[in-house]
Amino acid sequence: MELLSGADMLIRSLQDEGIEYIYGYPGGAALHIYDALFRQDKVKHILVRHEQAAVHMADGYARATGKPGTVLVTSGPGATNTITGIATAFMDSIPMVVLCGQVASTLIGEDAFQETDMIGVSRPVVKHNLSVRHPEEIPEVIRKAYYIAATGRPGPVVVDIPKDMTTPNERYEYSYPKKVKLRSYNPAVRGHAGQIKKAVDMLMAAKRPVIYAGGGVILGKASSQLTELTRTLGFPITNTLMGIGCYPATDKQHLGWLGMHGTYEANMAMHHSDLILCVGARFDDRVTNATEKFCPGARIIHIDIDPASISKTIDADVPIVGPVDAVLKEMLSLVKESRDKPDAEALASWWKQIEEWRAFHGMRYETSPDVIKPQEVVEMLWKLTNGDAFVTTDVGQHQMFAAQYYKFDKPNRWINSGGLGTMGFGLPAAMGIKLTHPEDEVLCFTGEGSIQMNIQELSTCKQYDLPVKIINLNNQALGMVKQWQDMNYESRHSQSYMESLPDFIKLAEAYGHVGVRIDRKEDLEPKLKEVLAMKDKLVFVDIYVDRFEHVYPMQVARGSMKDMWLSKTERV
Amino acid sequence: MRRIISVLLENEPGALSRVVGLFSQRNYNIETLTVAPTEDETLSRLTVTTTGSDKVIEQITKQLNKLIEVVKLVDLTEGAHIERELMLVKLKATGSQRAEIKRTVDIFRGQIVDVTSSVYTVQLAGDSEKLDGFIQAVGTSGVLEVVRTGVSGIARGEKVLSL
Numbered sequence: 142m143e144l145l146s147g148a149d150m151l152i153r154s155l156q157d158e159g160i161e162y163i164y165g166y167p168g169g170a171a172l173h174i175y176d177a178l179f180r181q182d183k184v185k186h187i188l189v190r191h192e193q194a195a196v197h198m199a200d201g202y203a204r205a206t207g208k209p210g211t212v213l214v215t216s217g218p219g220a221t222n223t224i225t226g227i228a229t230a231f232m233d234s235i236p237m238v239v240l241c242g243q244v245a246s247t248l249i250g251e252d253a254f255q256e257t258d259m260i261g262v263s264r265p266v267v268k269h270n271l272s273v274r275h276p277e278e279i280p281e282v283i284r285k286a287y288y289i290a291a292t293g294r295p296g297p298v299v300v301d302i303p304k305d306m307t308t309p310n311e312r313y314e315y316s317y318p319k320k321v322k323l324r325s326y327n328p329a330v331r332g333h334a335g336q337i338k339k340a341v342d343m344l345m346a347a348k349r350p351v352i353y354a355g356g357g358v359i360l361g362k363a364s365s366q367l368t369e370l371t372r373t374l375g376f377p378i379t380n381t382l383m384g385i386g387c388y389p390a391t392d393k394q395h396l397g398w399l400g401m402h403g404t405y406e407a408n409m410a411m412h413h414s415d416l417i418l419c420v421g422a423r424f425d426d427r428v429t430n431a432t433e434k435f436c437p438g439a440r441i442i443h444i445d446i447d448p449a450s451i452s453k454t455i456d457a458d459v460p461i462v463g464p465v466d467a468v469l470k471e472m473l474s475l476v477k478e479s480r481d482k483p484d485a486e487a488l489a490s491w492w493k494q495i496e497e498w499r500a501f502h503g504m505r506y507e508t509s510p511d512v513i514k515p516q517e518v519v520e521m522l523w524k525l526t527n528g529d530a531f532v533t534t535d536v537g538q539h540q541m542f543a544a545q546y547y548k549f550d551k552p553n554r555w556i557n558s559g560g561l562g563t564m565g566f567g568l569p570a571a572m573g574i575k576l577t578h579p580e581d582e583v584l585c586f587t588g589e590g591s592i593q594m595n596i597q598e599l600s601t602c603k604q605y606d607l608p609v610k611i612i613n614l615n616n617q618a619l620g621m622v623k624q625w626q627d628m629n630y631e632s633r634h635s636q637s638y639m640e641s642l643p644d645f646i647k648l649a650e651a652y653g654h655v656g657v658r659i660d661r662k663e664d665l666e667p668k669l670k671e672v673l674a675m676k677d678k679l680v681f682v683d684i685y686v687d688r689f690e691h692v693y694p695m696q697v698a699r700g701s702m703k704d705m706w707l708s709k710t711e712r713v
Numbered sequence: 714m715r716r717i718i719s720v721l722l723e724n725e726p727g728a729l730s731r732v733v734g735l736f737s738q739r740n741y742n743i744e745t746l747t748v749a750p751t752e753d754e755t756l757s758r759l760t761v762t763t764t765g766s767d768k769v770i771e772q773i774t775k776q777l778n779k780l781i782e783v784v785k786l787v788d789l790t791e792g793a794h795i796e797r798e799l800m801l802v803k804l805k806a807t808g809s810q811r812a813e814i815k816r817t818v819d820i821f822r823g824q825i826v827d828v829t830s831s832v833y834t835v836q837l838a839g840d841s842e843k844l845d846g847f848i849q850a851v852g853t854s855g856v857l858e859v860v861r862t863g864v865s866g867i868a869r870g871e872k873v874l875s876l
C-alpha cells in the first residue's frame with residue numbers, strides 16, 4: 142500500500158471524493174495542506190480575499206450543482222471568518238465540508254498563536270463537526286464528512302485538522318473507504334406507506350387544496366416529481382422563497398411564492414384552504430405570520446426528510462418522514478392507480494375563487510416616467526436573459542424584488558440566503574456558480590449596502606476571470622431597514638442611510654472590470670443589453686433606482702396569512 | 714410536565730457538549746443531568762430531566778435524535794419506570810440531634826456513612842421527591858452541605874434501552 146503524509150492523504154481523499162474545486166485562504170496551521178495541494182493538479186484551489194467569501198462560493202456551487210462544496214482555511218481567524226458562511230449554509234441546509242487548520246494537538250488549550258476552539262465555536266451552526274486525532278484517520282474522517290454533509294437533510298460539516306496531523310515526513314498507509322457506517326445516523330430512505338395512502342385519500346377528498354413546496358424539493362432533486370403530481374392533481378401550488386424554481390413560475394397552476402412578501406393570491410389561497418400539502422418546507426415564521434392565526438380551516442400533510450421539522454411550529458395532521466422524491470413518486474403512483482379522482486366540481490369553484498384573487502393583482506408597482514423602479518430592472522433582465530440566468534442576491538429589498546419579478550422555471554437557478562439572511566452572500570455565491578457554469582449568464586442582484594460586505598472579491602473575479610454581472614439596485618439607503626422604519630418607526634431613519642458611497646464605476650475599474658452607471662430611465666434597456674453583450678467581462682452595473690420604493694405585498698405583523706399591505710396605503 | 718429522557722451516546726470527546734449545547738441553543742430546560750459509560754465502553758448513558766409542554770418534549774427528543782452521536786433514546790416517563798438519585802448530606806449532629814437524625818435516616822432507609830463528633834454524613838438513594846422529603850424532615854437549618862447526583866432511570870419490566 143502507498144505511504145502518504147497526512148496532508149497528502151487529505152488531498153488524495155478529496156480527489157477520491159471527486160472534488161473539483163476548493164475555495165480557501167492559506168495560513169500557518171494549513172501550510173502542510175497547501176503544500177500538498179501545490180504538488181498535484183486534480184483539485185483546483187480558488188484563492189478568495191476573505192474566508193467568508195470562500196464559504197459563500199462553495200455554497201453557491203453547491204446550490205447550483207447539488208453537490209457538496211469544499212472550503213479550506215487556516216486556524217484561528219481563518220476559521221472564525223467562515224462562521225457566517227457556515228451559518229448561512231446551515232440555515233438553508235446546504236451540503237458543504239469546511240476543512241480548518243488547527244494548531245498542533247500538543248498546543249491545543251494553551252492559547253497558542255491563532256488558536257480557536259473551532260469545534261466549539263461552530264457547534265451550533267453545523268450539521269456535525271469532526272476533529273482529526275491521528276493522521277491515519279484522515280481518509281475515514283473526510284469520507285464521513287462528505288457522507289454526513291450530503292445525505293439526509295444536508296448541511297455543513299466542519300473538519301478540524303491540527304497541524305501535527307499533516308506533518309510531511311510522517312507517512313501512513315493510504316486507502317479511501319468505499320462506505321461509511323454510522324450506527325447512529327440512518328436517514329430515512331422512504332416514507333411510511335400507510336401515511337402516504339392516508340395523505341392520498343385526503344388529497345382526493347379536498348375541496349380547497351394548496352400545495353406548499355419548499356427548498357427541500359430542490360435539495361431533494363424532486364422538482365419533476367412535484368411538477369407531475371401537481372399537474373396530475375390539478376391543484377394550485379405555491380412555494381417558499383427557498384423553493385423558487387421547484388415548479389415553473391410561469392405555469393398557470395403556480396400562484397407565486399408565499400409569506401411575508403409573497404403574492405396576494407398565494408397567501409389568500411393558503412389562508413382559505415382546507416388542505417395543505419407541505420413538501421420540504423418548514424413553516425418558517427416568514428411564511429406563517431402569527432402561528433395561532435395560521436390557516437384556520439386547513440388540515441396539513443407534511444413531507445420532510447427531517448422529523449424535527451414536522452410539527453415544530455405548526456402541527457401536522459399527517460406527518461410523512463422521508464426523502465421528498467421517493468415520497469412524491471409513491472404518492473403519484475397511488476394517485477394514478479386510485480379509482481377516486483380529485484373533486485372536480487369543488488376544484489373548479491376553488492380555481493374560480495383563486496382567479497378572482499389573481500385578477501385583483503396584489504403584485505404590482507407604479508411606474509414613473511423618469512424614475513427607474515427597481516422592479517422594472519428585474520423584469521427587464523428576466524426578459525433579456527429569457528428567464529434562464531442563474532440569479533444570486535444579497536439581502537434586503539433587492540432580494541425580494543428579484544424573487545418577485547424574475548420568474549424561474551427551473552430549480553437551482555435562484556440562489557439566495559433565505560434562512561440566515563446574510564448580506565455579502567450574493568457576489569461570492571455568483572462566483573462559485575460562474576466558475577462551474579462559464580457558458581451560463583450569472584446575475585448578482587445586490588444593493589449598495591450588501592455589495593460592500595464582500596466587495597473585495599472583485600479581485601478574486603479578476604484573478605480567475607469570472608465575468609458575472611453585478612446589478613446594483615442603488616437606492617442610496619439600506620432599503621429594507623428604511624422600509625421598516627417608514628412603517629413602524631414613523632420614518633425615523635436610524636442608521637439606514639448610506640452617506641459617502643464610493644464611485645462604484647471607478648471601483649470596478651480599479652479592480653480591472655467594467656463599470657456602467659444607469660440613472661436615466663431611457664438608458665435602462667439599451668445599456669442593460671450592452672452589459673449582457675459583454676460576455677467575457679465582469680460588469681458592475683450601478684443603477685440609480687427610486688429611493689422611496691417599498692416591497693409589497695407585505696404581511697401585517699402578528700396577523701394571519703391573509704393580512705397584507707398591498708401598497709403604502711392599501712391594507713387588506 | 715417533568716420528563717426523564719435517557720440517551721445512549723457514542724462515548725467520544727465532545728459528544729456530551731453537543732447534547733448540553735443543544736439544550737441551551739434551543740432554549741430547553743435541563744433540571745438534572747447524569748452521564749457515565751455503560752458496560753459497552755463505546756457507549757455512554759446519559760439521563761436528563763427536563764420540563765416542557767408535549768410539543769417542546771417532542772422537539773427535544775427529535776433534536777436529540779438528530780445529533781450524530783446520539784445512538785438511541787427513550788422518554789422514560791412515557792411508561793412505567795424506576796428513577797433513582799443518590800444524595801450525600803452533611804448534617805450538624807450534636808447532643809440530642811444525633812439520635813433524632815439517626816431515626817430519621819432509618820425511616821428514609823438511608824445510611825450514615827461518616828461520623829465526627831459534630832457532623833453526620835448521610836447517604837440516601839431514591840426518587841427526587843424522597844430526597845426532598847428527607848431534607849424537609851431534618852430541617853434545612855441543620856444541613857451543612859448537600860450533593861445530589863441527578864436522576865438516573867430505567868424502564869420497568871422487560872423493556873431495555875440497548876443497541
